[in-house]
Amino acid sequence: MSDLSKTVKDTPPAEDPTAAAIPVVDPRLLVREEGLKGYLTEFKRKVRGGELGSLPVVVGLIIIWSVFQSQDSLFLSAGNMLNISYFMSATGMIAIGLVFVLLLGEIDLSVASVSGLSAAVFAILATTHGVNPWLAVFLTLLTGIAIGALHGYFFAKIGVPAFVVTLAGNLGWNGLMLWLLGDTGSLSIQDKGPLHLLGQRSFFMNQDIAGAYLLAGLGTVALLAGSLIEQRRRRQAGVPYRPTGEIAVRVGALAVVSFVAAYVLNQAAGVPNALVIFLVALVLTDFVLRRTSYGRKIFAVGGSIEAARRAGINVALIRISVFAISGGFAAAGGLFLAAQTYTATLAAGSGNLLMLAIAAAVIGGTSLFGGRGNTWSALLGMLVIQSIQTGLDLLNMNTSLQYMITGAVLLAAVVIDSVSRKTQKASGRA
Amino acid sequence: MSATPVLALRGVSKRFGAVQALTDVELEVHTGQVVALVGDNGAGKSTLVKTIAGVHPIDEGVIEWEGTPVSIDRPHDAQGLGIATVYQDLALCDNLDVVGNLYLGRELRRGLALDEVTMEQRARELLDTLSIRIPSVRIPIASLSGGQRQVVAIARALIGEPKVVILDEPTAALGVEQTAQVLDLVERLRERGLAVILISHNMADVRAVADTVSVLRLGKNNGAFPVKDTSPEEIIAAITGATENAVTRRQARNTEAAK
Numbered sequence: 001m002s003d004l005s006k007t008v009k010d011t012p013p014a015e016d017p018t019a020a021a022i023p024v025v026d027p028r029l030l031v032r033e034e035g036l037k038g039y040l041t042e043f044k045r046k047v048r049g050g051e052l053g054s055l056p057v058v059v060g061l062i063i064i065w066s067v068f069q070s071q072d073s074l075f076l077s078a079g080n081m082l083n084i085s086y087f088m089s090a091t092g093m094i095a096i097g098l099v100f101v102l103l104l105g106e107i108d109l110s111v112a113s114v115s116g117l118s119a120a121v122f123a124i125l126a127t128t129h130g131v132n133p134w135l136a137v138f139l140t141l142l143t144g145i146a147i148g149a150l151h152g153y154f155f156a157k158i159g160v161p162a163f164v165v166t167l168a169g170n171l172g173w174n175g176l177m178l179w180l181l182g183d184t185g186s187l188s189i190q191d192k193g194p195l196h197l198l199g200q201r202s203f204f205m206n207q208d209i210a211g212a213y214l215l216a217g218l219g220t221v222a223l224l225a226g227s228l229i230e231q232r233r234r235r236q237a238g239v240p241y242r243p244t245g246e247i248a249v250r251v252g253a254l255a256v257v258s259f260v261a262a263y264v265l266n267q268a269a270g271v272p273n274a275l276v277i278f279l280v281a282l283v284l285t286d287f288v289l290r291r292t293s294y295g296r297k298i299f300a301v302g303g304s305i306e307a308a309r310r311a312g313i314n315v316a317l318i319r320i321s322v323f324a325i326s327g328g329f330a331a332a333g334g335l336f337l338a339a340q341t342y343t344a345t346l347a348a349g350s351g352n353l354l355m356l357a358i359a360a361a362v363i364g365g366t367s368l369f370g371g372r373g374n375t376w377s378a379l380l381g382m383l384v385i386q387s388i389q390t391g392l393d394l395l396n397m398n399t400s401l402q403y404m405i406t407g408a409v410l411l412a413a414v415v416i417d418s419v420s421r422k423t424q425k426a427s428g429r430a
Numbered sequence: 431m432s433a434t435p436v437l438a439l440r441g442v443s444k445r446f447g448a449v450q451a452l453t454d455v456e457l458e459v460h461t462g463q464v465v466a467l468v469g470d471n472g473a474g475k476s477t478l479v480k481t482i483a484g485v486h487p488i489d490e491g492v493i494e495w496e497g498t499p500v501s502i503d504r505p506h507d508a509q510g511l512g513i514a515t516v517y518q519d520l521a522l523c524d525n526l527d528v529v530g531n532l533y534l535g536r537e538l539r540r541g542l543a544l545d546e547v548t549m550e551q552r553a554r555e556l557l558d559t560l561s562i563r564i565p566s567v568r569i570p571i572a573s574l575s576g577g578q579r580q581v582v583a584i585a586r587a588l589i590g591e592p593k594v595v596i597l598d599e600p601t602a603a604l605g606v607e608q609t610a611q612v613l614d615l616v617e618r619l620r621e622r623g624l625a626v627i628l629i630s631h632n633m634a635d636v637r638a639v640a641d642t643v644s645v646l647r648l649g650k651n652n653g654a655f656p657v658k659d660t661s662p663e664e665i666i667a668a669i670t671g672a673t674e675n676a677v678t679r680r681q682a683r684n685t686e687a688a689k
Contacts, residue, residue, distance in 0.1 A: 233547050234547055237547045237548070237550075237551045238551065239547060239550045239551050239554065291542075291543040292544060293537040293539060293544055296530060296534070296537055296544065297535075299525060299530075300523045300530075300535075303524055303526055304521065304522065304523045306521050307523045308534070308535075310517075311521075311534040311535030312506070312509075312536075313535055371523070371525035372525060424572075
């Protein structure tokens with residue numbers, strides 16, 4: 001659930017004298033009790049109402065981590081955690097773009113092919129033609145955005161169902177990539193610039209131990225400052241605000257998680273730059289979705305197209321732009337993937353990459369039915385997906401088994417989504 | 431009551447292919463007045479409302495806004511003049527909260543970000559002045575009852591500070607209590623100096639809040655009555671066209687004899 005709805009339930013006793021005549025809070029509204037007990041009852045009520053939030057992810061992670069740890073004691077080691085955090089960034093970038101599309105209640109099946117194509121485009125530009133690598137990155141991202149916008153155009157203006165357009169794109173862009181790499185096969189990328197930055201041996205502040213703590217500290221301070229400023233503005237405006245105790249709990253939770261993560265990553269080698277960029281992308285996209293009128297329009301179109309249209313929102317433009325965003329993030333993910341091996345391969349974007357990206361967004365809590373979700377689900381979902389991948393690799397499982405397990409996990413996530421939607425409908429929250 | 435009507439339709443006609451949906455329809459709405467638009471199904475109420483709202487541009491006739499002729503070709507034109515329409519299906523986003531729905535399409539901003547605080551503050555003020563009671567402005571529309579959704583939809587129409595509000599069957603799907611709430615709200619709109627066009631099938635509602643009743647029958651005006659001096663039977667007779675009385679019987683006899 002969004003933070004704002006939570007805030008309202010924390011309505012403090014009203015200070016103005018008119019409150020006696022008209023109580024600020026409707027008696028029918030369930031107001032959370034103070035203290036820990038209040039949190040617990042609220043939590044139970046939400047779960048029963050189908051507002052699972054990130055609960056399935058946390059439970060899933062605990063189960064997955066304990067199962068793999070019992071099979072292989074190396075699983076929870078710092079080195080393996082570093083692996084998970086590095087490798088999840090690439091697919092995570094693709095999943096961020098998918099979250100946007102899923103919020104509209106649509107799907108983009110072309111992201112894996114677009115990511116593969118973008119690696120090829122970059123390699124040909126930078127390696128074969130010697131274009132400045134930063135310019136090449138820019139052109140590659142632009143390619144992804146243009147491809148996404150093209151999908152969006154066919155969907156929004158011509159009216160072809162999105163899954164058909166993007167399914168055609170999935171095949172077509174993969175074909176284009178094979179054609180581009182046709183003569184040479186795989187292209188290796190010699191690059192000291194942007195792709196080197198995304199590589200496996202590239203760490204924030206050159207592995208300085210302070211780097212990880214600096215990031216953790218920055219995140220915590222930013223949340224604390226943001227919450228306090230918001231609280232003051234709301235208090236001055238006389239609207240319900242989050243009590244200081246709750247802010248303390250939230251900031252404390254973030255501080256614990258981020259500093260533990262920083263400590264573990266420092267035990268291994270530091271924070272991979274790829275992860276830093278992934279996190280920055282998450283913060284930015286979260287801001288766009290929750291705090292800008294563009295994001296509000298995306299939610300509106302995902303909630304009710306007719307209502308959005310009547311409110312004067314240009315539905316076609318929103319749709320095209322969202323598919324463009326998805327294409328752009330797919331291209332970015334392709335660069336991340338290419339940087340893992342410094343090659344643009346013929347196999348890029350094949351296999352289960354598409355399924356993993358969709359699974360990540362859905363497992364993280366973004367609904368397939370549109371209008372509900374946030375970009376943090378890309379992070380949470382990827383933690384689950386990458387843990388499974390890395391764990392199965394550690395156990396030397398066959399690809400066949402990996403595919404089956406990933407498929408089952410995706411199905412489970414969609415089942416949870418569908419069931420929770422049903423429960424939410426029953427309790428009037430969807 | 432002001433001398434010049436805020437909105438007036440003069441001889442408005444509208445055709446859809448071979449169907450003459452509206453023929454020479456006249457309608458006047460003054461500020462601070464509730465005009466009920468009644469008529470049977472297919473009488474042209476919705477078409478008339480859609481011509482005013484800019485969904486269907488008129489074929490013939492003149493629409494006057496505060497005495498000057500205007501052309502309303504798009505919904506945007508109507509909104510620009512100050513005409514707000516609340517359609518029967520409400521068109522609210524279930525996944526957004528009350529504030530989000532009220533300000534949808536005209537969000538307030540502070541720099542790049544949404545100004546949630548001011549929007550919430552103003553939403554509460556607006557709902558308070560209209561005495562609208564909903565549990566909280568921060569719960570999704572999905573958790574509201576039908577009546578609450580209706581009042582939210584009406585409140586949303588007021589955010590743009592319109593002069594004319596058109597309500598299409600606002601009480602059609604509501605219970606007794608909710609209907610009363612919506613009717614109260616209509617009266618409060620009138621007190622605020624707004625002109626209200628109320629479409630309704632419910633004669634009790636019409637008599638409760640309307641100042642004048644304008645009857646449409648088969649796309650034509652079939653009388654406009656001040657509610658105070660008119661019996662429900664007269665209005666119903668105008669709606670159904672069942673003007674079975676001495677005058678019509680005599681006319682019928684005379685024409686029979688002339689043949």
